[in-house]
Amino acid sequence: MANPVSTTNAAWRGVRADFPALHQQVNGKPLVYLDNAATAQKPQVVIDTLSRFYERDNANVHRGLHALSNRATEAYEGARNRVAKFLNAADSAEIIFTRGTTESINLVAASWGGANLKPGDAILLTEMEHHSNLVPWQLIARRTGAALRFVPVLGANAEGGLDLAALDSLLTPDVKLFAFTHVSNSLGVINPAAELCAKARAKGIITVIDGAQSIGHMPVDVRALGCDFYAFSGHKMAGVTGIGALYGRRALLDAMPPWQGGGGMISVVEFQESKWKPAPERFEAGTPNFADAVALGAACDYLDALGRPEIARHDNALARLAYDKLSTLPEIRLLGPVGERSGLVSFAFPGVHAHDIVTFADEDGLALRGGHHCNQPLMHKLGLTSTTRASFYVYNTAEEIDILVASLRRILKFFGA
Numbered sequence: 001m002a003n004p005v006s007t008t009n010a011a012w013r014g015v016r017a018d019f020p021a022l023h024q025q026v027n028g029k030p031l032v033y034l035d036n037a038a039t040a041q042k043p044q045v046v047i048d049t050l051s052r053f054y055e056r057d058n059a060n061v062h063r064g065l066h067a068l069s070n071r072a073t074e075a076y077e078g079a080r081n082r083v084a085k086f087l088n089a090a091d092s093a094e095i096i097f098t099r100g101t102t103e104s105i106n107l108v109a110a111s112w113g114g115a116n117l118k119p120g121d122a123i124l125l126t127e128m129e130h131h132s133n134l135v136p137w138q139l140i141a142r143r144t145g146a147a148l149r150f151v152p153v154l155g156a157n158a159e160g161g162l163d164l165a166a167l168d169s170l171l172t173p174d175v176k177l178f179a180f181t182h183v184s185n186s187l188g189v190i191n192p193a194a195e196l197c198a199k200a201r202a203k204g205i206i207t208v209i210d211g212a213q214s215i216g217h218m219p220v221d222v223r224a225l226g227c228d229f230y231a232f233s234g235h236k237m238a239g240v241t242g243i244g245a246l247y248g249r250r251a252l253l254d255a256m257p258p259w260q261g262g263g264g265m266i267s268v269v270e271f272q273e274s275k276w277k278p279a280p281e282r283f284e285a286g287t288p289n290f291a292d293a294v295a296l297g298a299a300c301d302y303l304d305a306l307g308r309p310e311i312a313r314h315d316n317a318l319a320r321l322a323y324d325k326l327s328t329l330p331e332i333r334l335l336g337p338v339g340e341r342s343g344l345v346s347f348a349f350p351g352v353h354a355h356d357i358v359t360f361a362d363e364d365g366l367a368l369r370g371g372h373h374c375n376q377p378l379m380h381k382l383g384l385t386s387t388t389r390a391s392f393y394v395y396n397t398a399e400e401i402d403i404l405v406a407s408l409r410r411i412l413k414f415f416g417a
Contacts, residue, residue, distance in 0.1 A: 015306065016395045018043040029365030032400045037185050037213060037344050037391035038369050039235045042299075049298035050240060053291050061290045062264060076290040079297035080280070083245050086300040087230065088221040091250055096280045097293050100244030101212040102132040104231030105179070107246055107283060108208055109136035111259040112229075117176060119145030124170055124178040124205075126151040126162055127381060128187055131374040133179055133210040149175070153187075157335045158382060161189045167199060177206045182220075183213035186375045186387065187336035188319060188344045190214075197226040206252070212236055216303060216393075217343055218312040222247050234292065238394075239299035243292035246283075253279035260285040311394055315343025318392040322401045329408055335387060344391035346373070352415050354386040360414065364407040 016022055019041045024031050033041060053075065059068035061076045077092075084092040098104045117123070123137050127150050141148050151170060154160025162180075171178070178200045182193050197207045208229040214220060216237025222230050229252075233244040248256075258265055258276055262285035268275040276282045303311065322345045326332055335346040348354065354370030361368050369389045372379045379385060390404055 016397075018045070018302075019395050020044055020047070022395060026365040026367070027363050029363075031365050031367065032403050033367045034390040034392065034396065034400065034404065035367045035369045036393040036396075037236070037373075037389060039241070040216065040238050040393050041395065042240060043238055043302050045302055046238060046240065046295050046298045050291060050295040053294050058291065060287055072290055075294045075297075076288065079293040082297035082300050086220070086304070087247050088223050089247055090223065093279050094247055094250050094253065096246045096248065096253070096283045097288055098231075098244050098246055099242055099289070100233035100235070101210060101231045102136075102233075104229075104244060104246035105133055105208065105210065106136045107259050108229050108231070108248070109140040111256040111283070112206070112252065113137075113140040113144065113146075113177070114259075115257055117141075117144040117146040120174060121146040122149050122172070122175045123147070124149050124151065124175045126180045126191075127153045128158065128162070128184045128189065128375070128378050129179075129181055130185055130210060130212070131376070132212070133181060133208075134377070137179060146176070147174075151180070153378070153381070156382070157333060158187050158189070158378070159335075159337055161187075161337060162191060164192070164195075167196070171199060171203050171205060173203070175203075175205055177208065179208035179210070181210040181213070183217070183342045184336065185213050185344070186346050186373045186378060186389070188341035188346070189336055190218075190340065190342050193227070194225050197228075201226055213342060213344075216299075216311070217308075217315050219308040228252055234296040234299060237299055238302055239296040240292050243289050243296050245296075248279070250279065253283070256282075258282050258285065262286040264288070306394060314394060315392050316341065318396055318398065318401065319343045319345055321398055322390060322392070322404070325401055325405050326408070329405070330412065335382070343393065344389055346387040346389045348384055348387045349412065352412070354388040356415070357388045357408070357411055360411045361404075361407050364403065364410070366404060366407055368404075 021041045057068060057071045059072045061073040080095050081092045084095045123141060123146055152163045154163050183190050193209055200207045207227045209227045211230050211232040215232035228249050230247040235241040265277055265282050265285045266274045267277050319341050326347055331350055333348045358368045358370035371386050
């Protein structure tokens, strides 16, 4: 089967050539990188943008009056504007740079949650949440006395996704915040985020979307989604590590207290008290990660040049193809929906641990992910300790799925499965 991406689009024909890490061998075999849900590879333009910034413009931002500081500040705030455009935020002040999804969610939990939650309140999550969108809420619930509740997943392999029929009964008056993943990093489920936000908003409930697995794989419009907060990481969308962002509605951000103190986030400091700047500076204490933010802006440019609707079609087509071809393997257990899904497939075999599969697949040049994928509660519900995950991105091909299936057949034969 041909690559699902149309070869008539000139921007796609050379896409693999844009990623230098792909042009290597592992154990004497061409690298087949299928660990994109953990981190994506970086195009040369992003690498060059970061290198060029350090070569020419490196200086601390906001505080300096010399030429390099002015250039660095312009580039940093330009990146904020670029991310705001990428998300269709109403105002660049609604973009707070963080280390990534985890820090963004912790920020909301500590700041908004710490200021607004109290005993008798409830936080609604789902059973498919990554630990990054679970543990911060556990911590703030313990601190404030709020309770945690969960939207169930349906099916023995969670093939039914979220139990949306139960949502209305779960959005009770004591629920103050509903946090959920846009795309499951284990199941490949694409949740109807706009519908979930609309239901919550109708009852005055604040919404937080974990966008780690959606940000680089599909169009994201925070105003169309109707969310209050959206968190994401740059390294999963062809950006570099250590940078991400939190989108928050301006009215909410301006009412939230700082969650860290230091330079840059204050307007006045006295010995006994300080006053804070408005968002986003209020939430960016200390020297920000300005160089990586500039590289994140370049990643936004790169993905928009490819076309995010086209990226979504490419990734989803590869995932459906992989699901179909993997289903021919003996005794395989495939997680998540049979039809429409994001660009990943998780699976398990009886009697063969996921870590063994990943280790043996590495001999064939395959980079897979094995483990609980920071989804331990979900794994426990499904009666699993681990799964193997193959996840796809713009540079992956249908031919690589054939290599994956052939490798798995070899591994199963070795284990007598």
